[in-house]
Amino acid sequence: MHWEEIVRVTPELDAWLRETRRYLHMHPELSLQETNTAKLVAGHLRELGIEHRTGLGGDGRPLFMSPEALRAAGIQPGPTTGGNGVLAVIRGERGPGRTVLLRADMDALPIEEQNDVPYRSTRPGVMHACGHDAHTTILLGVAELLQQLRDRFAGTVKLMFQPAEEGPGGAAAMIADGILENPRVDAAFALHVDSTRRAGEVSVSPGPATAAADTFRIVVHGVGGHAAKPQTAVDPIVVAAQIVLALQTLVSRETDPLEAAVITVGKLQAGTATNVIPDRAVLEGTVRTYSLAVRDWLERRIAELASGIAQAMRARAETVYLRGYPAMHNDPELSTLARQVATELLGPDRVFDREPLMAGEDFAFVAERVPVCMIGLGVANPERDIVYPPHHPRFDLDEDALAVGVRLMTAIALRYLGAA
Numbered sequence: 001m002h003w004e005e006i007v008r009v010t011p012e013l014d015a016w017l018r019e020t021r022r023y024l025h026m027h028p029e030l031s032l033q034e035t036n037t038a039k040l041v042a043g044h045l046r047e048l049g050i051e052h053r054t055g056l057g058g059d060g061r062p063l064f065m066s067p068e069a070l071r072a073a074g075i076q077p078g079p080t081t082g083g084n085g086v087l088a089v090i091r092g093e094r095g096p097g098r099t100v101l102l103r104a105d106m107d108a109l110p111i112e113e114q115n116d117v118p119y120r121s122t123r124p125g126v127m128h129a130c131g132h133d134a135h136t137t138i139l140l141g142v143a144e145l146l147q148q149l150r151d152r153f154a155g156t157v158k159l160m161f162q163p164a165e166e167g168p169g170g171a172a173a174m175i176a177d178g179i180l181e182n183p184r185v186d187a188a189f190a191l192h193v194d195s196t197r198r199a200g201e202v203s204v205s206p207g208p209a210t211a212a213a214d215t216f217r218i219v220v221h222g223v224g225g226h227a228a229k230p231q232t233a234v235d236p237i238v239v240a241a242q243i244v245l246a247l248q249t250l251v252s253r254e255t256d257p258l259e260a261a262v263i264t265v266g267k268l269q270a271g272t273a274t275n276v277i278p279d280r281a282v283l284e285g286t287v288r289t290y291s292l293a294v295r296d297w298l299e300r301r302i303a304e305l306a307s308g309i310a311q312a313m314r315a316r317a318e319t320v321y322l323r324g325y326p327a328m329h330n331d332p333e334l335s336t337l338a339r340q341v342a343t344e345l346l347g348p349d350r351v352f353d354r355e356p357l358m359a360g361e362d363f364a365f366v367a368e369r370v371p372v373c374m375i376g377l378g379v380a381n382p383e384r385d386i387v388y389p390p391h392h393p394r395f396d397l398d399e400d401a402l403a404v405g406v407r408l409m410t411a412i413a414l415r416y417l418g419a420a
């Protein structure tokens with residue numbers, strides 16, 4: 001297979017990719033606020049003459065959690081700023097066939113960038129620290145190539161530019177707007193930047209890819225009082241401390257050691273003064289799992305442990321458990337296809353296995369409905385100190401990876417549609 005003749009990134013396109021990624025990096029937008037990014041995407045699709053729909057993703061509400069559930073957990077539902085999702089459709093000129101969806105996410109994170117680079121974020125406290133600037137740029141590059149190559153394939157390519165990956169579940173909102181129908185999507189691919197691999201390398205494996213990411217909040221109600229008269233109070237801090245320790249036994253003592261699970265209490269708040277016993281303590285944390293049975297078990301047991309311990313200590317505990325992104329598994333056949341194409345494009349020494357992550361990813365909502373494959377795109381360059389992981393204030397990427405991502409995703413779509 002002579003991919004060089006088919007999927008070529010010209011020097012002009014490569015320059016455009018670098019420039020576009022830098023523009024997006026300098027103008028990051030938080031989840032549910034990606035209006036300018038969505039405008040840029042739609043504008044470029046228009047220039048390329050590609051059919052597309054804008055305003056997808058409903059009113060931006062996090063569809064996988066009800067606003068009531070969020071409020072019960074002490075989380076204010078996000079602003080409803082309008083759907084920023086964009087869906088492009090490229091129809092092959094060789095007639096009907098299968099439909100493949102390629103996905104990029106567009107949102108940034110509430111992080112102050114610490115890189116001293118000319119393309120540093122211009123927005124205080126907002127940064128593209130998860131590489132979604134690169135994902136968006138790459139998918140626009142793919143759009144350009146596939147639009148030029150439509151005489152080569154049958155079937156349809158859908159390009160999903162989604163808002164709000166970093167928490168609210170923008171993918172679920174776009175799915176609710178029907179993006180997987182008309183024509184029905186048969187398979188979906190996405191890539192994510194990977195700072196554990198060098199630019200020019202990729203990783204893909206079948207099976208577990210990203211974990212279910214849930215949240216819990218436990219409120220311990222005690223009885224406040226004077227710190228010097230504990231016998232007249234019920235100290236919620238001591239109860240909360242027991243609960244924190246007991247939660248650690250759920251993974252170590254009640255979960256199958258061969259099943260991955262994490263429980264982390266990331267937040268513990270109580271009290272205002274050294275000489276006062278407060279009347280309540282609040283614990284918040286995250287649960288990561290792959291197996292649905294383990295997820296169900298932990299959801300039940302966290303609440304049971306908390307209320308049982310509180311009761312034994314004369315207090316009362318209320319638990320709210322919020323299911324976040326589900327776990328995602330890479331489809332075996334699609335993973336084989338992606339790996340084969342990557343090997344042909346980059347050579348066998350640049351294609352690696354991908355370890356399952358305990359991080360969550362809302363491409364999992366697509367995976368609940370169609371077979372998917374998520375690929376890791378290496379972006380590290382240790383010689384230039386580009387080594388920091390996503391969500392780090394010094395995260396950056398080697399832009400040589402942009403053209404690799406464009407060629408890879410284009411080639412995967414063509415192969416899936418039987419064109420190459």
Ligand SMILES: [Zn+2]
Binds near residue numbers: 130390
């Ligand atoms: Zn992220």
Ligand SMILES: [Zn+2]
Binds near residue numbers: 130131132165192390
């Ligand atoms: Zn990400």
